[in-house]
Amino acid sequence: MSLGTKPTGVLVMSYGTPENMESVEAYYTHIRRGHPPTAEQLEDLSARYRAIVGGVFPLRENTNRQAAALQRTLDERAGPGRYVCYQGLKHAAPFIEDGIAAMAGDGIREAIGIVLAPHYSSMSVGGYLKRAQEEAAKHGIRFAGVQSYHLHPELISALAERVRRGLDKFGDARGDAIVLFSAHSLPKRIEQTGDPYPEQLLETSHAVAMAAGVDRWQFTWQSAGQTGEPWLGPDILETVDSLAREGVRSILVAPVGFVSDHLEVLYDLDIEASRYAEERGVRLERIEMLNDDPQYMSALADSLAAAEKELEDGR
Known part of the structure; x- marks a missing residue:
């Protein structure tokens, strides 16, 4: 169990996507580390979003559904209140730092993080976990992250x-x-x-x-x-x-x-x-994508349990 009666925070991380066409430029600028795209680059990305049936909105909803499905899976396994999921996105709000700050505001003292990507790279998952770890330390939150689960x-x-x-x-x-x-x-x-x-x-x-x-x-x-x-x-x-x-x-x-x-x-x-x-x-x-498939949620929950053991062993 986590320290005291506080639940363990779960930071669900992903790349992020704009919520609507009006936010594509800000999103693209963030990806480019603060450098605004040229008009041609912006139009190219915007055209890709327009080409997708339904626009960008379903993409954002996919992450919301995954986070909600993981929360349900964790509740079914450990009982309601044992874990609380927060989102942390790389290039859109709520950013990784926002997710950690929300945990701190709720009094969370221990947290585990997982990226919605099964394979580890220092350029991808490693970067997410580094940002989360650094932000958690600022708030006095003990943090452990899942590096990969590619063979679950x-x-x-x-x-x-x-x-x-x-x-x-x-x-x-x-x-x-x-x-x-x-x-x-x-x-x-x-x-x-x-x-x-x-x-x-x-x-x-x-x-x-x-x-x-x-x-x-x-x-x-x-x-x-x-x-x-x-x-x-x-x-x-x-x-x-x-x-x-x-x-x-x-x-x-x-x-x-x-x-x-x-x-x-x-x-x-x-x-x-x-x-x-x-x-x-x-x-x-x-093939159909995993999205909020129960088997995928099970893989995430198992991986989080293994990461949480690191926190327990470090007490």
Whole structure:
């Protein structure tokens, strides 16, 4: 149990998204570390949001639903009041610092944090946890974070079931389809530091393929930033082009690096990659995202319990 009668705070972290079209510029400026985008850059991002059915609002709601589902799961396991979930976003309000401040205002003295991303990188999850840890220290809150949960059995099971259902979309051509596992690319310089991100993604992909009974699969990257430096590749469009030239006509994309429907899925895959594949005579389908799936919530809850043990052991 946590110290005294106070509940343990749970900081649920994710990248964040603008709440409406009017806030896209402020959001993009924050991503660019305070540097406003050019008119062309702003229009490009805004056009992507406009292209998604329903605009940006469903993206924000996805995170709200995930946080609420995790709260319900924790309440079912430990009883109401044992844990209290707070949100902390990287590039939109409530920011990570806002979530910690809210905990402090509620008298929380111990907290555990988890990012809605299963794979660790110093450039992604590591950055979230560092910000949360530093802010928690300012408020006198003891904090422990989950670094990764990329091989949790419930996560693998949920993804494998989605791959099996996704392949069923191809009907009689199911056996000819190839599964493309994908994740957000990062700058190639992470390879020089021994960052575990690429290897963890391959481990997840292999585990899901084995659980789903899939023999034909590859891993590819997507959604690389335009920063003027090399990013991890090949990009999914390059992979689709290569597979098309090899005669592949059915592709199922399994974006295992993502856990909900957002821009990198709804635009980069469902619109851009799908259109690119169609132009090359390839049918491209995608698995359903995890969102607030009960198995995913179970994986998060288990991972949080393991992190909380660090707090208990440190008392």
